[in-house]
Amino acid sequence: MEKSWEILKPNPEAVRRIINATHVHPVVASILVNRGIQEGEDAVHFLSPALNRLRTPFSMADMTKAVHRIALALDKKENILIFGDYDVDGITATACLYEFFKFLGADVFCHIPHRSEEGYGFQAHHVHHCLVPKKIGLLITADCGSGSHDAVRKANASGIDVIVTDHHQVSSDLPEALAVINPNRKDCPSGLGHLSGVGVVYFLIIALRKHLREKGVWKGRTEPNLKRFSDLVALGTIADMVPLIHENRILSKIGLEIIRSGRRKGLRALAESSGTPIGSIDTEDIAFRLSPRLNAAGRIGHADAAFHLLIDNDLDSAREKAVLLGKLNSRRQNLEKELLDEIDQYVRKFPRMLRNRTLVMSGKGWHEGVLGIVASKLVEKYYRPTILISLKDGIGKGSARSIPGLDLCRTLDSCRNTLERFGGHIMAAGLKIRSDNIQAFADDFEKAVARSTRPEDFIPKITIDCKLQLENISSELLDSLDAVKPYGTGNPAPLFMADDVHIVSSKIVGEKHRRMVLSQKPGEGKQAKEAIQFNINPNLAMKERFARIAYRLSWNRWEGRKNIQLIVEEAQ
Structure with a gap:
């Protein structure tokens, strides 16, 4: 194509200002201007990221309420459950919270749902299946929960407080949780909407450590150095493809240094099994070698396998888990190729499909775990918003991927009458739909995209x-x-x-x-x-x-x- x-064409004056302030190569100065950096001081900060330049976590809505409730749970020795998502962002967010609470000696449990058996996110059935039997007093979500209205109401009715930590786009109606920490909620003034799910969790941990310091909890004991968790933050942030700007750049750069040290046994084993030298790992290695293996657990098996790898302190045990993830990833690749070949053959047979601005396809037996990856590859090939839907018993579960310039979640919102539920980001989303609504939805989606785009938007740049x-x-x-x-x-x-x-x-x-x-x-x-x-x-x-x-x-x-x-x- x-x-x-x-x-x-970067502004020459801005280039000169950056060269004068930083003494970098002129080509580097031009690149910084192209990335939106205009002043010398901003260039200095960009080139020398430091944790002390992170914004205060208390600028996020509900943060104060959340840390006070968690501190109370620690005082009362309540059982705490962390409910995570099954992608790398959710798994690392869950691991980050889990390790912090274990450091505190808390009674903490984790639950990451099975993709095909339980579906996405915290749902009402989880209250009596996961929370009540463990006598949970406080539930904290990790990278999910902003749309879990029914589940939160049911938890409240069962006497369980809920703190949501998430970063996905949300509607104006928030769940009735004790706290909803999501920088993308409309009333959050923090300006931290670029954070990943694990990034939001990291900010919660920063705030909680500060609150516990003010309470005197750290007197007579070692206060945790939060830099130790930055490897997890970097891993989840890079894997979730959020913009590597501002706080994300700081956390990723510092986290990569921790990853390269080989301190975390699970990541060392994962790097070995993927043939990646741990000492020189970069974002490309994470995106194309490590993340696919971790994601394969949630796509093909159970995300618990990836979670337990990340928290494993025994190298031999971690190596065994890494081998398992490698096998799951190979199976994922085979399933992905089969589905991609099937769809390509169909498009070649019915090329008139490509007259539309969108590609919406459904099929029985399509593995839910590879829909998003295949949709992304179809966007690369045909360059149009693509939605793939797997059908079972009259219900479809789908993954959507967009092209630059089209806000996918906003577009899906205009088609909400034909959907059971949806959620996600500007470029990627998931949805649930009744099979008899798919054609009406496809028509609505095509019209919505046509209203929001121009012909030149469909020329890759x-x-x-x-x-x-x-x-x-x-x-x-x-x-x-x-x-x-x-x-x-x-x-x-x-x-x-x-x-x-x-x-x-x-x-x-x-x-x-x-x-x-x-x-x-x-x-x-x-x-x-x-x-x-x-x-x-x-x-x-x-x-x-x-x-x-x-x-x-x-x-x-x-x-x-x-x-x-x-x-x-x-x-x-």
């Missing part, structure tokens, strides 16, 4: 940070770019452009990838650079010259040596 190219000719690429530049990391949503790896690029040599590897040596001066190897292009366009495979390329920079490490390597993302 042809893409439009947008080349950013690549954004170039700056033009960088090959002769200007140096080791010093690559080292300087490290300061911009960690990369992720909201802070993508810089993308550069070079024009009139000649292919000095080329070799196909793995059938659909190509290793090349590129130069902008034919026959002159001095400025030539190694490059690789993944999933090449067959029409370009035999080209000897590109009019222009869009590329990222990386080190190619092999047998103790490292060379500059261009990763060619697009070529024309």
Whole structure:
């Protein structure tokens, strides 16, 4: 699919201000301006993230009520249950709260629902199945609960207080919980709506530690260093693809340092099993190697397997759990491929489907655990909002994925009359629907998307940070770019452009990838650079010259040596 190219033009004055304040490479200064940083002081903070720059957790609505109620539960030695979500964000949020409460010596239990048997989130049936038998006095949700109105009412009626910690978009009606800590509730003034679910939990822990300090709880005992939990926060934050800006950048950068130390046995075992050197893990490793294995537990089996791996203090035991997650991930990959092939065949058979701005499909027997991943791949391929629905006994459970520029939750809200329930984020959501409402919903969704979009929204776009000719690429530049990391949503790896690029040599590897040596001066190897292009366009495979390329920079490490390597993302 042809893409439009947008080349950013940073304000030269802002670039100069940042260079004067930080003495960074001019290319790095340009990238910072492209990321919305205009002043020298802001650049200093961006380049040197520190925990003491986090905003106060007490700026979040209901935070004070929550910490007072938790402190009371600790005083009274009440049984506390943490109710988590089954994705990596929810699992890490649950583990973070669990470890903090265990440090305090609290009587704490955890429950993460089984995706296919229990469904998403805290539901009314959980009260008598999970809470009452354990004589729970206080329930704390982790990365869920903002839409659990019936369940919270039932818990209240059973004498159980509920504290919701969540970050998903919410309607104006909040559940009748004792506290709802969600920076995305409309009346929360904190400005922390970018936090992940585990990020919200981390802020609760910061507030609780401070409150317990004021109560004198830490006198005569060691006060916990909350940096020890930042590895979990980084893992959940990166996996949930929230913007790596502000607090998320601070927590991810510091958390990555803790992960690389190998302190957490479960993550060390997981890195080993995925063939990832623990000492150099980055956001890409988490997103594409570690997170899929952790998520596979909740998608294919039970998320408890991932939770227990993260809290395991025995390396041998953790290695056994990591092997299990690897097997679940392999099964997930097979299920994903089967469903993707089935849908691709259907679309090829009925190509008129692609006349619509949306793709809504349903099927019996589709595994719920892979719907979201397959929907994301279909968005990449066909570039339109996509919803996949698995049908069973007249009920459909679906996963939705969007394109940039379309608020998925707001669009689903306009179709709420045909849905049983829905929730999520701007770019991703889940839903429940009766099978006989699917066609009406698909029609409503198509109309809602048509109202909210323009034809140009359906042309994928690549954004170039700056033009960088090959002769200007140096080791010093690559080292300087490290300061911009960690990369992720909201802070993508810089993308550069070079024009009139000649292919000095080329070799196909793995059938659909190509290793090349590129130069902008034919026959002159001095400025030539190694490059690789993944999933090449067959029409370009035999080209000897590109009019222009869009590329990222990386080190190619092999047998103790490292060379500059261009990763060619697009070529024309």
